[in-house]
Amino acid sequence: xxxxxxxxxxxxxxxxxxxAIEDVYATLVMGNGAVMEGIxxxxxxxxxxxxxxxxxxMNKLHTAVVGNSALRxxxxxxxxxxxxxxxxxxSFISWMMMREMEKLDIPPVGEFMxxxxxxxxxxxxCKLAMDMFKFKPExxxxxxxxxxxxxxxxxxxxxxxxQIIFT
Amino acid sequence: xxxxxxxxxxxxxxxxxxxxxxxxxxxxxxxxxAKEENLSLTGxxxxxxxxxxxxYLGGEALSIRSINHSGVTDVKTFYQLFPGAPLKKATKIAGxxxxxxxx
Numbered sequence: 001x002x003x004x005x006x007x008x009x010x011x012x013x014x015x016x017x018x019x020a021i022e023d024v025y026a027t028l029v030m031g032n033g034a035v036m037e038g039i040x041x042x043x044x045x046x047x048x049x050x051x052x053x054x055x056x057x058m059n060k061l062h063t064a065v066v067g068n069s070a071l072r073x074x075x076x077x078x079x080x081x082x083x084x085x086x087x088x089x090x091s092f093i094s095w096m097m098m099r100e101m102e103k104l105d106i107p108p109v110g111e112f113m114x115x116x117x118x119x120x121x122x123x124x125x126c127k128l129a130m131d132m133f134k135f136k137p138e139x140x141x142x143x144x145x146x147x148x149x150x151x152x153x154x155x156x157x158x159x160x161x162x163q164i165i166f167t
Numbered sequence: 168x169x170x171x172x173x174x175x176x177x178x179x180x181x182x183x184x185x186x187x188x189x190x191x192x193x194x195x196x197x198x199x200x201a202k203e204e205n206l207s208l209t210g211x212x213x214x215x216x217x218x219x220x221x222x223y224l225g226g227e228a229l230s231i232r233s234i235n236h237s238g239v240t241d242v243k244t245f246y247q248l249f250p251g252a253p254l255k256k257a258t259k260i261a262g263x264x265x266x267x268x269x270x
Contacts, residue, residue: 029270032231033269033270036231036252036255038250038252105230105270111235114235114242118235118241118246119243119246119253120246
């Protein structure tokens with residue numbers, strides 16, 4: 001496969017605004033993948049996405065079992081909404097998701113961020129969302145490089161061959 | 168299939184320069200591929216290369232995470248030793264196919 005082109009991506013700026021397992025992992029896989037390719041990487045967590053970088057929450061993410069129309073049971077049958085309201089179901093499905101990812105060597109959130117930052121990737125939190133959810137900088141994990149306003153985010157995102165991606 | 172000559176030996180490579188026959192690889196060849204990538208290999212590089220080769224030849228998938236658990240090096244050092252795209256660069260020098268993993 002010829003992957004040469006005249007306008008290679010040199011930098012990605014990925015925004016994650018949701019805190020479900022699949023939202024956060026889509027962001028982390030894309031971010032880590034970019035770092036592995038030698039692409040400069042900024043990841044910006046905002047709104048519910050902040051759960052991914054809040055120390056007490058980052059390794060306890062869930063996947064929605066109610067209102068998730070693509071969720072299927074083992075065997076391929078759709079997950080009935082009524083099953084989703086059983087207490088503990090969301091924890092169970094989320095545990096299963098994490099177990100399946102572990103089988104593919106996909107690390108837990110904290111370890112994933114270790115890999116990204118070890119390769120030079122930068123992780124930021126959104127100031128407005130921090131204020132709204134009453135988080136303080138000390139609530140965030142050690143991977144976070146700073147809390148940015150949207151103006152500062154755009155300043156970080158600039159440059160030739162730079163892309164902004166909203167997951 | 169393309170061929171390239173390293174250290175006086177003809178080897179089979181794909182169009183991206185990755186070995187298609189890892190048994191043709193030698194340390195002398197590794198030094199020459201590394202030169203193409205502007206790297207001069209140290210013992211630390213070779214420890215990683217040996218790890219990658221043994222893992223690949225053992226049929227195990229290569230990922231950046233496996234490097235961290237290798238006991239040979241940590242990921243930060245790995246990025247410093249093979250700057251840019253370390254897993255791609257290191258596997259090329261190690262004479263094994265490019266990893267197909269996304270992580």
